Amino acid sequence: DSGVTQTPKHLITATGQRVTLRCSPxxxxxxVYWYQQSLDQGLQFLIQYxxxxxxxxxxxxxxxxxxxxxxxHSELNLSSLELGDSALYFCASSLAYSSDTQYFGPGTRLTxx
Amino acid sequence: xxxxxxxxxxxxAEGRAANLPCNHSTxxxxxxxxxxxxxxSQGPQYIIxxxxxxxxxxxxxxxxxxDRKSSTLILPHATLRDTAVYYCIVRVESSNYKLTFGKGxxxxxxx
Numbered sequence: 668d669s670g671v672t673q674t675p676k677h678l679i680t681a682t683g684q685r686v687t688l689r690c691s692p693x694x695x696x697x698x699v700y701w702y703q704q705s706l707d708q709g710l711q712f713l714i715q716y717x718x719x720x721x722x723x724x725x726x727x728x729x730x731x732x733x734x735x736x737x738x739x740h741s742e743l744n745l746s747s748l749e750l751g752d753s754a755l756y757f758c759a760s761s762l763a764y765s766s767d768t769q770y771f772g773p774g775t776r777l778t779x780x
Numbered sequence: 781x782x783x784x785x786x787x788x789x790x791x792x793a794e795g796r797a798a799n800l801p802c803n804h805s806t807x808x809x810x811x812x813x814x815x816x817x818x819x820x821s822q823g824p825q826y827i828i829x830x831x832x833x834x835x836x837x838x839x840x841x842x843x844x845x846x847d848r849k850s851s852t853l854i855l856p857h858a859t860l861r862d863t864a865v866y867y868c869i870v871r872v873e874s875s876n877y878k879l880t881f882g883k884g885x886x887x888x889x890x891x
Contacts, residue, residue, distance in 0.1 A: 669823060700878065710824070712878035723877040757823050767814070767873055771823025 670694065671772035673758050679778045685746040688775045692739055692760030698722075699741040700761075700769060701733055705754040716741055748779045784868045789886040792862075798855040800885050802868030805849040812873045813844060813851045816881075817864040824867065824881070827853065831873070858889045 670693035680686055692699050701713040703726075712725035716735035727733075730748075735741040745752060755776050759769040785803040792798040804813065814829040828835055828842045830851075835842045841854040855862055867884040 669825070671823070702879075709883060710818075710879075710881035712880070715877045725878055755821065759823070767812075767829060768826045769824075769879060771825065773823055774821070776821075 669770040669772060671758060671760050671770050673756075673772040673775050675775060676773065677776050677778070679780065680748060681780055682748055682750060684748050684779075685744065686748065686777065688743040688745070688756050688758075688777075690741045690743070690758030690760075690772060692741070692758075693770055696760035696762050696770070697739065698761045698763060699735055699739070700759040701727075701741070701743050702757045702759065702771075703754050704757065704774075705751075708754075710757075713743070745777070750779050753777055753779045784870055784882055786866070786868050786882065786885045788883070789888065792855075792858045792887060792889050794860060794889050794891050795857055798858040798862065798887055798889065800853040800855075800866050800868075800887060801850065802853070803850045804868070804870045807848050807870050808872075810872050811870045813842065813848075814869040814871060814879075815840070815842065815853045816867045816869065816879070818867070818884070819861075819864040824879075827866075829873075855887075858887075860889050860891065863887060863889045 672691045674689045697718045700715045704710045713727040715723040733743045755774045757774045759771045815827040816824045818824045830842045844851045865884040
């Protein structure tokens with residue numbers, strides 16, 4: 668158990684819909700990262716927040732957005748969903764802005780039908 | 781970050797040592813070698829990292845060649861629970877915000 672929690676574990680929705688994935692980092696960690704893992708693309712970095720502020724963006728689509736709240740939990744919002752958005756979404760956390768060790772949550776499996 | 785090359789898959793007998801190689805011939809002097817693993821559909825898990833000296837922790841040992849162009853992750857006594865995809869990642873320590881995962885090596889530990 669990494670100490671990072673993600674909800675829900677599974678999400679099934681239809682194309683065009685919007686969903687919100689939630690992540691609670693390890694106690695004391697200030698940095699949250701979101702990754703997407705699909706069968707054809709592997710694990711891809713999406714975005715990072717540090718202490719409430721966006722710090723880095725990776726291959727995140729404009730239809731996706733995220734935020735980190737004062738209690739440090741983070742949400743990833745996915746809108747206008749397409750079939751290709753079906754994937755595992757992982758959240759990771761670390762103590763500092765750029766840490767050697769990122770602790771990953773169990774992931775949310777999103778299925779878009 | 782330097783690119784890495786790993787075998788697609790490897791097998792190992794339970795109880796034996798698993799030696800997972802990684803080539804990183806373009807590694808820079810300030811880049812570290814990191815290893816993570818991902819058990820089927822679970823979140824990746826940090827294993828170990830090092831610069832040029834061999835490193836050991838409770839999970840594994842990391843052997844880096846003198847020219848730093850390759851490394852080997854050693855699981856001394858592999859168990860069935862070590863079956864996972866192992867990722868070798870090269871990056872500058874504490875200076876990059878993301879982990880760049882390649883395809884990794886699927887290690888299958890057989891009874």
